[in-house]
Amino acid sequence: MRLIFREIRALPTLFAGALAVLLALSLIAPARAQITFPSASPISAGNVIVRTQPTVTEYSGGLQSFYDENIVLYGASPDLAFILENKSIVTNSGNIVSNGKTAAFTATGFGDTVLDTRYNLYETDGVGSTFRIAPYIGIDIPTGMDNVNNAVPRTLQPASGEWGTREALTSSWQTLFWNAQALIGYQNYAGSDGFQTGSSLLADAAFHYLIWPSDLDREVPTEIFASLETNYSLSAVDRMNGMAISGTGGQLWTVDPGIIYSTPKFAVDFTALLPILQQYRGPGASRYDYGFEMMFRYSFFTYHHW
Amino acid sequence: MIKIGLIRRRNACPMRDRRRNLRLSAYLLASVMGALSPVAVPPAMAADQAPVKPALPPGYGEVQVVVLGVTAPFFTFGLVKRFEQIPGVEHASFNLKRGTADVIVKPGATVTDDDLRHAVRNASFSIGSIHWIAHPSAKAVEN
Numbered sequence: 001m002r003l004i005f006r007e008i009r010a011l012p013t014l015f016a017g018a019l020a021v022l023l024a025l026s027l028i029a030p031a032r033a034q035i036t037f038p039s040a041s042p043i044s045a046g047n048v049i050v051r052t053q054p055t056v057t058e059y060s061g062g063l064q065s066f067y068d069e070n071i072v073l074y075g076a077s078p079d080l081a082f083i084l085e086n087k088s089i090v091t092n093s094g095n096i097v098s099n100g101k102t103a104a105f106t107a108t109g110f111g112d113t114v115l116d117t118r119y120n121l122y123e124t125d126g127v128g129s130t131f132r133i134a135p136y137i138g139i140d141i142p143t144g145m146d147n148v149n150n151a152v153p154r155t156l157q158p159a160s161g162e163w164g165t166r167e168a169l170t171s172s173w174q175t176l177f178w179n180a181q182a183l184i185g186y187q188n189y190a191g192s193d194g195f196q197t198g199s200s201l202l203a204d205a206a207f208h209y210l211i212w213p214s215d216l217d218r219e220v221p222t223e224i225f226a227s228l229e230t231n232y233s234l235s236a237v238d239r240m241n242g243m244a245i246s247g248t249g250g251q252l253w254t255v256d257p258g259i260i261y262s263t264p265k266f267a268v269d270f271t272a273l274l275p276i277l278q279q280y281r282g283p284g285a286s287r288y289d290y291g292f293e294m295m296f297r298y299s300f301f302t303y304h305h306w
Numbered sequence: 307m308i309k310i311g312l313i314r315r316r317n318a319c320p321m322r323d324r325r326r327n328l329r330l331s332a333y334l335l336a337s338v339m340g341a342l343s344p345v346a347v348p349p350a351m352a353a354d355q356a357p358v359k360p361a362l363p364p365g366y367g368e369v370q371v372v373v374l375g376v377t378a379p380f381f382t383f384g385l386v387k388r389f390e391q392i393p394g395v396e397h398a399s400f401n402l403k404r405g406t407a408d409v410i411v412k413p414g415a416t417v418t419d420d421d422l423r424h425a426v427r428n429a430s431f432s433i434g435s436i437h438w439i440a441h442p443s444a445k446a447v448e449n
Contacts, residue, residue, distance in 0.1 A: 042431060044428065078428055123375070126375070128377055128403065299384070301383070
């Protein structure tokens with residue numbers, strides 16, 4: 001029992017250490033990163049993982065953003081995976097001031113789609129551990145609605161309407177009791193109808209610590225992890241007809257504590273998104289107050305692969 | 307320090323109290339773990355007992371494959387499916403701590419080491435070693 005209390009007392013030290021490592025990793029390169037970013041985790045050939053991820057974000061001034069991102073991950077071969085990400089529904093709502101009058105607005109519609117390809121470049125495996133590095137490239141496809149509400153500026157529409165590219169290098173170091181993951185990436189947009197989203201540098205890091213069970217010497221049906229993730233983005237300003245849109249671009253750094261419940265077939269997580277640094281270029285930005293994200297992940301198996 | 311319901315009486319025997327506290331703590335811990343477990347754990351099994359492995363049915367084969375790189379139950383799904391996809395494999399399970407897959411082979415089936423290696427690589431993991439505990443007989447053996 002004394003041993004258990006000693007371990008409980010050691011947990012804050014472990015988390016403080018993990019946080020320090022994550023902060024150090026995040027400072028390597030700046031980023032607008034998505035929560036639960038793509039990692040270099042193994043995926044079996046023929047395995048299909050479906051993930052849905054509703055996220056709510058509150059901004060100062062009453063602006064609220066909701067989107068549900070659906071992700072399908074397919075293991076085409078032991079080293080090659082395809083990832084399809086689609087924001088099935090996006091809702092931005094709040095108040096907008098025009099000619100001195102305040103009016104409520106809502107912009108709801110389909111979001112854009114991203115198709116990624118990930119290749120497992122380096123892998124070293126041990127009993128209960130693996131370290132992997134995987135670059136991935138993606139293409140943003142403008143499948144969403146970029147003009148559902150004429151009264152709302154382009155930056156608040158459900159989709160940007162632009163083609164774009166995303167290149168990233170992601171790595172995972174996983175053991176039986178903890179996982180560490182990191183990503184560095186770059187996102188670029190081609191522009192559409194005079195509007196161009198600013199390009200972004202992304203840097204993410206995550207640390208997951210097994211809190212239950214402690215005994216893994218059997219067929220383990222369930223695991224619970226405490227997670228701590230950090231996302232950093234450094235973005236150029238958005239432009240309309242070549243003119244910079246005030247209050248866009250800049251940097252956003254969030255720290256995201258959460259909890260993960262995982263079984264062989266499915267996983268659920270709940271994560272809070274807490275900003276610790278935000279600087280925007282020019283006045284008029286809606287400041288990020290806080291966000292919540294939930295994730296449900298389900299694993300299927302097919303016999304079709306390369 | 308968290309103290310929930312532990313007994314500490316004035317002028318009592320400290321050793322006896324300590325033993326009682328230990329028993330109470332163990333019981334509380336077992337109760338909490340039992341409540342958290344998806345399958346109810348009887349009190350007798352609360353002290354970390356591994357379930358007794360049933361005997362292999364006559365004629366069946368069993369092979370233990372050390373697989374490198376598996377770290378969580380979520381990653382065992384594809385691996386187990388890959389093993390069970392091999393013709394003749396009845397069932398596969400995985401022990402995370404030991405990194406071993408236990409594969410049960412039907413009587414009369416021909417499962418080669420190459421089949422097992424191929425399954426592990428297709429699951430995106432690396433092979434450690436293959437150890438046949440029992441080869442399947444040519445046909446099912448009557449009891």
